[in-house]
Amino acid sequence: MKGPYEIIDARFRDLVLSNVSLRRISAGHLWTEGPVWFPAHQCLLFSDIPNQKIYRWMSDGTVNVFRENSNFSNGNTRDREGRLISCQHGTRSVTRTEHNGMITTLADRFDGKRLNSPNDVVVKSDGTIWFTDPTYGILSDYEGYKATSEQPHRNVFRLDPETGRIVSVARDFIQPNGLAFSRDETLLYVAESGRSHDDNVPAVIRVYNVSADNFLDNGRDFASLDQGIPDGFRVDCHGNIWTSAADGVHCFDRNGVLLGKILVPETVSNLTFGGVRGNELLITATTSVYAIHVNSGAVTP
Numbered sequence: 679m680k681g682p683y684e685i686i687d688a689r690f691r692d693l694v695l696s697n698v699s700l701r702r703i704s705a706g707h708l709w710t711e712g713p714v715w716f717p718a719h720q721c722l723l724f725s726d727i728p729n730q731k732i733y734r735w736m737s738d739g740t741v742n743v744f745r746e747n748s749n750f751s752n753g754n755t756r757d758r759e760g761r762l763i764s765c766q767h768g769t770r771s772v773t774r775t776e777h778n779g780m781i782t783t784l785a786d787r788f789d790g791k792r793l794n795s796p797n798d799v800v801v802k803s804d805g806t807i808w809f810t811d812p813t814y815g816i817l818s819d820y821e822g823y824k825a826t827s828e829q830p831h832r833n834v835f836r837l838d839p840e841t842g843r844i845v846s847v848a849r850d851f852i853q854p855n856g857l858a859f860s861r862d863e864t865l866l867y868v869a870e871s872g873r874s875h876d877d878n879v880p881a882v883i884r885v886y887n888v889s890a891d892n893f894l895d896n897g898r899d900f901a902s903l904d905q906g907i908p909d910g911f912r913v914d915c916h917g918n919i920w921t922s923a924a925d926g927v928h929c930f931d932r933n934g935v936l937l938g939k940i941l942v943p944e945t946v947s948n949l950t951f952g953g954v955r956g957n958e959l960l961i962t963a964t965t966s967v968y969a970i971h972v973n974s975g976a977v978t979p
């Protein structure tokens with residue numbers, strides 16, 4: 679099969695396309711992250727963390743700056759009203775950009791103490807906002823402002839945007855990172871990226887059962903990477919997990935079986951599905967953003 683693929687399981691052939699190429703759609707960045715697709719505007723927003731900017735890629739190929747001072751924004755997502763939700767290292771907060779453009783701080787403290795540096799975020803269908811809080815944004819002045827952690831744990835949090843209340847739902851991580859729900863939201867997948875600073879930490883995506891009252895239990899390893907560290911990832915319309923890795927994007931089935939890889943020439947940090955038909959994989963990878971059409975997507979094609 680032609681294309682930038684490593685096919686490990688024959689099922690992967692049905693998830694990718696031949697005669698497509700990996701296109702570099704933006705370049706010259708320092709560390710790209712936080713890709714989020716806005717269907718109504720047919721645009722991708724993504725962070726360049728060290729450059730403190732959020733960029734916008736339009737489906738006509740145009741790239742421009744969406745936000746000049748992003749406060750070292752990292753992960754981004756949309757809420758149920760289509761508003762931008764962002765993790766910001768610089769302010770150690772999670773924010774929402776309102777329909778009128780004003781920015782609202784949704785959370786910057788837990789238990790009276792400052793958060794570490796919110797990293798990645800996802801919104802559940804009930805409107806609750808789930809985010810991870812590792813220490814990457816306070817380890818140096820490169821991706822935030824160097825500071826001492828005030829939190830005894832690196833938590834996964836659930837935030838109620840109506841009340842502002844945040845609850846720790848998992849704290850058994852060295853460094854929690856990307857996160858995503860299964861299609862039916864009975865499972866939450868969370869990346870453990872602590873291997874970035876400690877070779878003894880396994881490079882795994884973990885999975886938890888989500889209870890009816892929005893707590894997590896039965897945390898266990900879901901899949902481990904053979905190249906690099908899991909950072910951001912997405913679940914497709916079939917329940918497969920497409921994750922960042924050192925050599926590209928790895929695709930696992932719902933049982934954690936590695937199906938194949940899309941090989942990318944730079945270390946991948948995150949990805950999302952977008953494009954006119956929702957079947958374009960948009961990949962943030964170190965200094966660039968790449969795009970490739972696949973035979974899958976975030977919604978049933």
Ligand code: MG
Nearest residue numbers: 797798855909
């Ligand atoms: Mg991340």
